[in-house]
Amino acid sequence: MAARGRSRRTLSFSVDSVGINRGESLPPTLQQPTPVFPVMEQKPLPLTGGEEAEYLLALKQDFRGAMRSLPCFIQPAAALRDVERYSDKYHSSEHTDGLMDWTPDWQRFPRELRIHVKKPARDGVSVTRSDAQLAQKKKKKKVREKEEVLLKLETLQKKEEQQSEEDDDNAEQKKKQEDDDADGEEEYDEEEFEEVILYVTCDGSNQSMWTGSGLTKGSVLQETDYIMSYFDNGEDFGGDSDDNMDEAIY
Amino acid sequence: MTAQEVRLCGLLLREHFGEVVEKVGTQLLRSGAQNLRTIIHETGLSVDLVKKSLMVLVQHGACLFSSGRKGPGSPTEYRSGCDRILRILRYPRYIYTAKTLYGDTGELIIEELLQRGHMTMSGTVKTVADRLTQNMEEGRSMDYSEVSSAFSKLVETHFLQRCPPLAGAGTADSTNPAPGATPATPSTPSAPPTPESFPDCYKVPHMTLVGRGKRQLTAEDGEDQRNAKRQKMDPEAHGDEGIYWQVNFERFHLHFRDQAIISAVANKLDQTSSEIVRTMLRMSEVTTSPAATCTKPLSANEIFRSLPASYNIPRPILDQYLTLLVDDPMEFVGKAGESGGGMYVVNLHRALANLARATLESVVQERFGSRSARIFRLLLRKRHLEQKQVEDFAMIPAKEAKDMLYTLLSQNLVQLQEIPKTPDYAPSRTFYLYTVNQLPTARMLLQNCYKTVANLIERRLFESKESKRLLEKSQRIEAILASLQASGAEPEQLTEVEEMITAPEKQQLDGLRLHINKLDSAENQVDETIFLLESYVNSTATSTS
Numbered sequence: 001m002a003a004r005g006r007s008r009r010t011l012s013f014s015v016d017s018v019g020i021n022r023g024e025s026l027p028p029t030l031q032q033p034t035p036v037f038p039v040m041e042q043k044p045l046p047l048t049g050g051e052e053a054e055y056l057l058a059l060k061q062d063f064r065g066a067m068r069s070l071p072c073f074i075q076p077a078a079a080l081r082d083v084e085r086y087s088d089k090y091h092s093s094e095h096t097d098g099l100m101d102w103t104p105d106w107q108r109f110p111r112e113l114r115i116h117v118k119k120p121a122r123d124g125v126s127v128t129r130s131d132a133q134l135a136q137k138k139k140k141k142k143v144r145e146k147e148e149v150l151l152k153l154e155t156l157q158k159k160e161e162q163q164s165e166e167d168d169d170n171a172e173q174k175k176k177q178e179d180d181d182a183d184g185e186e187e188y189d190e191e192e193f194e195e196v197i198l199y200v201t202c203d204g205s206n207q208s209m210w211t212g213s214g215l216t217k218g219s220v221l222q223e224t225d226y227i228m229s230y231f232d233n234g235e236d237f238g239g240d241s242d243d244n245m246d247e248a249i250y
Numbered sequence: 251m252t253a254q255e256v257r258l259c260g261l262l263l264r265e266h267f268g269e270v271v272e273k274v275g276t277q278l279l280r281s282g283a284q285n286l287r288t289i290i291h292e293t294g295l296s297v298d299l300v301k302k303s304l305m306v307l308v309q310h311g312a313c314l315f316s317s318g319r320k321g322p323g324s325p326t327e328y329r330s331g332c333d334r335i336l337r338i339l340r341y342p343r344y345i346y347t348a349k350t351l352y353g354d355t356g357e358l359i360i361e362e363l364l365q366r367g368h369m370t371m372s373g374t375v376k377t378v379a380d381r382l383t384q385n386m387e388e389g390r391s392m393d394y395s396e397v398s399s400a401f402s403k404l405v406e407t408h409f410l411q412r413c414p415p416l417a418g419a420g421t422a423d424s425t426n427p428a429p430g431a432t433p434a435t436p437s438t439p440s441a442p443p444t445p446e447s448f449p450d451c452y453k454v455p456h457m458t459l460v461g462r463g464k465r466q467l468t469a470e471d472g473e474d475q476r477n478a479k480r481q482k483m484d485p486e487a488h489g490d491e492g493i494y495w496q497v498n499f500e501r502f503h504l505h506f507r508d509q510a511i512i513s514a515v516a517n518k519l520d521q522t523s524s525e526i527v528r529t530m531l532r533m534s535e536v537t538t539s540p541a542a543t544c545t546k547p548l549s550a551n552e553i554f555r556s557l558p559a560s561y562n563i564p565r566p567i568l569d570q571y572l573t574l575l576v577d578d579p580m581e582f583v584g585k586a587g588e589s590g591g592g593m594y595v596v597n598l599h600r601a602l603a604n605l606a607r608a609t610l611e612s613v614v615q616e617r618f619g620s621r622s623a624r625i626f627r628l629l630l631r632k633r634h635l636e637q638k639q640v641e642d643f644a645m646i647p648a649k650e651a652k653d654m655l656y657t658l659l660s661q662n663l664v665q666l667q668e669i670p671k672t673p674d675y676a677p678s679r680t681f682y683l684y685t686v687n688q689l690p691t692a693r694m695l696l697q698n699c700y701k702t703v704a705n706l707i708e709r710r711l712f713e714s715k716e717s718k719r720l721l722e723k724s725q726r727i728e729a730i731l732a733s734l735q736a737s738g739a740e741p742e743q744l745t746e747v748e749e750m751i752t753a754p755e756k757q758q759l760d761g762l763r764l765h766i767n768k769l770d771s772a773e774n775q776v777d778e779t780i781f782l783l784e785s786y787v788n789s790t791a792t793s794t795s
Contacts, residue, residue, distance in 0.1 A: 109315075
């Protein structure tokens with residue numbers, strides 16, 4: 001009701017052209033936002049069924065499922081809970097193994113996206129994956145301390161070998177870098193690690209492969225002698241619903 | 251990059267690549283071209299995760315990188331576009347089309363390429379052969395040459411194309427390798443070259459690949475498995491290193507557009523007319539450029555000769571059909587001359603406009619009723635009408651016509667145009683005309699479609715999350731059942747395992763499955779509308795520019 005003349009009852013638009021006759025009042029003003037799900041006067045048409053629609057549906061769901069198991073489906077490691085636990089050391093690296101499955105052609109990517117070395121979390125301190133050059137610098141600093149360092153480097157190198165499955169092409173490069181810094185000699189049987197490597201690269205789904213091959217679940221990767229279920233803290237116990245369970249839980 | 255598009259792209263990325271890639275992707279979509287540091291800072295993720303996500307996005311063509319704006323020395327910039335990510339909605343349709351055209355082999359080739367983004371020919375052939383061998387009976391396997399020939403056929407018909415090569419790796423990437431450009435010119439932030447600007451785009455490389463598909467042995471056979479995997483690990487050079495292939499979405503879109511036109515003709519006229527139009531389109535496949543307004547003129551003699559053998563209609567009848575098609579108000583076919591018995595063209599852009607118009611009309615009809623649809627169609631034909639004229643032409647009583655017009659106006663499907671008689675726009679001395687603008691309305695409906703699909707996906711995720719526990723339990727039981735059956739168990743054991751799910755839980759599961767299937771196929775259906783509206787909007791963009 002802008003442009004209200006001096007106490008005159010005129011409206012800003014012409015009454016006849018818009019079509020309001022005398023005696024008809026304007027519709028009531030709205031005091032609140034319109035409802036989120038207003039009632040529909042016309043019901044929508046049903047979906048088109050048919051063979052083609054069903055096949056497309058099946059294709060879509062299969063595609064989604066297949067994408068979840070591919071290496072391009074990135075899942076971050078589960079967030080740490082309130083208190084650090086001893087088993088975190090062994091559980092956290094399990095999930096991130098899938099990330100290294102995929103061998104991209106580095107020629108097609110900018111150099112800054114290259115990820116060379118992965119260091120696993122040790123002693124509860126998480127070390128981010130760093131560029132090869134940074135790793136070199138750190139190693140150079142450590143070399144000064146000689147003997148203990150050499151031992152550490154040997155175990156590090158074995159771990160890197162074990163987790164650098166994807167870089168078959170770059171394996172020589174890496175070995176050159178690492179051999180420059182440390183006199184790593186292969187004491188471990190490479191065969192064993194190659195098998196480990198081969199398993200992980202074939203499919204994205206690691207878990208079934210591990211159990212099927214006779215290797216105990218993740219113990220080799222995590223470098224323990226116990227199977228991974230040894231490190232279950234029992235916090236998952238009782239979380240599932242107890243429907244239809246006649247026995248009580250003690 | 252509207253808000254709805256970004257939201258939908260985020261959901262699609264989440265479903266197919268995980269939440270990390272979703273975060274990085276939406277950051278790129280919202281804020282345009284950025285370098286790595288900015289992305290890491292804005293998303294708050296760790297460096298490795300961001301790097302990995304960017305690699306995944308580049309691999310799938312969703313993200314492009316180029317050297318920075320300040321010259322060759324500045325850090326690489328990454329940019330992303332909504333279009334490529336929205337194609338994910340249409341993947342099932344691409345795979346199904348490949349299946350109808352090239353059989354199971356073609357279907358699997360396209361599926362592999364869509365899952366992996368870019369792949370070499372040898373890699374694709376091997377993986378597809380293995381997958382086909384899996385599904386064959388014992389003792390039979392798929393030969394690589396069959397798969398290679400299917401691949402070559404796909405390339406010949408342009409459904410697959412090579413990925414554009416990068417001129418040198420590293421941060422000094424120049425994505426402007428036009429043959430005439432001098433290296434001294436700084437790389438301007440121009441659009442990256444299309445894959446078709448390279449002459450070798452559709453050339454199949456000479457590949458030495460002999461063998462048959464390998465059947466993947468069961469998991470119990472650890473020994474053989476190890477050997478088989480060891481073979482796979484040996485790098486074999488097949489002569490096509492560095493040549494990567496991707497799916498050519500534009501070609502699929504042309505195919506869908508042709509199909510839409512043919513089925514529209516079949517619905518409006520009859521089967522024979524649609525066959526004639528199909529013949530005309532088939533003949534013009536190679537001679538028509540993707541952005542052409544209409545196909546090259548074809549003479550009636552040529553059409554007569556190229557009709558499929560099963561349709562032996564005499565020549566005069568063909569002429570009558572063509573005349574009917576030309577006279578039809580839909581204007582799918584036009585006459586371009588009299589030589590050769592009459593030169594005919596298919597009006598592609600006009601056909602798309604008409605299909606879009608039919609979509610708009612049907613939307614109004616389904617939402618507001620047939621009388622509102624009548625008013626809408628009237629306004630589309632007559633362009634500008636006053637309120638009184640609307641009531642008269644639509645033959646609807648004044649009060650109801652007024653109501654319907656206002657409803658349409660409030661939904662922004664109809665606009666008011668003011669025509670003043672006096673320069674002060676006084677309301678009593680101004681004409682108010684109702685009008686419908688097809689292109690802006692189509693754009694608005696397209697955004698509505700994006701919002702619809704995003705809502706459907708969110709609802710589906712919500713439903714699955716609610717019943718997550720139940721779904722996991724049923725999956726575990728299915729896995730147990732499958733393994734028991736594979737190892738040959740007795741029926742009692744199977745029934746025992748099946749009974750672990752109670753009847754109400756089964757009911758709940760069935761209901762959940764039904765809902766999820768409904769939501770999924772609704773997404774597919776909305777995508778068909780999206781395709782039509784997008785093609786129309788893009789066709790107007792190219793013809794006006």
